[in-house]
């Protein structure tokens with residue numbers, strides 16, 4: 001279970017999060033929606049340790065994430081698909097995936113000196129690689145290609161696959177649909193449902209509130225750095241404020 | 253210049269060029285991973301050479317272990333430099349960190365001029381395998397020159413294999429692309445920075461140890477060697493190891509041939525000026541290109 005308690009973040013004089021709190025229970029798919037600049041990416045960055053909290057707390061089960069730098073939170077079971085994907089464009093698809101399992105090297109520094117081929121043959125790494133190739137057959141085909149030469153959709157799949165290579169306990173995704181064609185967006189959302197059904201816990205930040213709420217179990221609405229509305233996805237889909245502001249519907 | 257003379261100068265250019273290349277690689281690795289230009293890179297070379305002389309002559313340690321120990325000590329110095337001077341200044345800008353490396357260079361040179369029993373004198377550690385020149389394509393080549401070229405080429409190959417085929421190598425590359433992205437897959441950018449400094453110190457130490465018997469070494473040799481490596485690295489834009497190596501060899505050969513050609517009264521006085529001229533040309537071309545790119549975007 002992921003718990004964010006009164007997270008407060010500011011960039012210099014700009015306050016991005018004002019005591020935002022949320023909970024993601026095991027096995028849930030929770031979505032976080034909000035307008036541009038509401039602070040959604042900041043919240044994910046705070047959870048993963050890319051930005052520091054000014055105050056507040058973040059827990060993954062009994063492990064405290066707040067205060068840890070991002071390379072440590074990732075090693076504690078967080079999978080992060082950040083805004084803009086941040087894949088290593090100059091490296092091959094396969095190398096990107098391999099680096100997704102880098103946390104194994106942190107546990108066992110000597111394995112970092114291994115020939116990559118041997119590293120990939122470790123049972124845990126190999127089974128993860130097989131899993132992501134099953135989920136994304138296109139990546140298996142393209143594994144020798146430079147990641148930067150993939151299409152936008154393929155790059156997004158790679159970013160998700162790379163995060164899955166760390167066998168995360170919870171997956172954070174920041175607008176995975178950004179810039180993708182509608183059919184691809186559907187594919188990605190379907191994939192998230194499938195991952196949730198297989199037991200993965202997911203926190204999804206999404207611009208398309210309608211699509212996100214249709215697949216999510218619960219949702220949070222963020223405005224100016226605060227969580228203003230929360231509820232089950234069904235409740236939010238029927239909430240007048242949500243319908244007006246995020247679903248583009250006028251209230252009768 | 254006769255053909256034999258040409259070969260002679262060419263080989264001596266290759267010898268020095270291989271040193272410039274490997275010093276340049278030290279600059280490139282640190283720059284790629286941390287965006288810091290490490291002006292103490294040349295001092296690592298000086299320390300390697302000076303330590304080898306000290307361990308062999310003053311401490312009486314046999315040649316091979318003394319050489320290995322000199323490199324190891326240089327590596328430890330490089331790691332300590334990172335941990336004490338760079339890592340502790342965690343919120344400093346890259347420019348301040350670069351200035352810190354200049355400070356470290358001055359510090360190393362000052363210490364080296366003080367602690368060794370021979371003070372500021374120039375020293376020559378023993379040749380690895382004598383000084384009987386070997387006839388080669390009409391030229392006479394000092395055996396130490398073969399040691400220099402051979403060692404540096406082997407080191408470059410090992411470095412390439414390390415960076416291309418190990419997990420740390422991939423992690424270093426990821427960090428070179430973006431430290432933030434790297435941290436998002438569990439790579440600690442600071443560990444990578446430490447590894448980069450350690451590798452660079454090893455490259456410096458190794459080159460110092462193999463070159464010192466032939467080129468001699470003093471406490472102040474680091475500056476010029478660092479400068480030459482800097483020129484090699486800037487030919488590669490501090491990014492491409494291959495271009496850095498080509499740059500280093502080119503600089504060595506151009507320098508050597510220029511010294512060999514009879515320039516009348518100016519002969520051979522211009523060796524170091526060539527490196528500076530090359531550097532100025534590169535900077536001019538690059539800044540022109542940067543301006544171009546800025547206009548485009």
Ligand SMILES: Nc1ncnc2c1ncn2[C@@H]1O[C@H](COP(=O)(O)OP(=O)(O)OP(=O)(O)O)[C@@H](O)[C@H]1O
Nearest residue numbers: 011014015016034035036037038039040041042043
């Ligand atoms: N590095 C930064 N420095 C200064 N201000 C920042 C920084 N990153 C974000 N902000 C500010 O913090 C606020 C929240 O930004 P954030 O990126 O978290 O919003 P968001 O909800 O993800 O928006 P979007 O939907 O556009 O991605 C904004 O006002 C933004 O301008």
Ligand SMILES: [Mg+2]
Nearest residue numbers: 040041042083
């Ligand atoms: Mg955002």
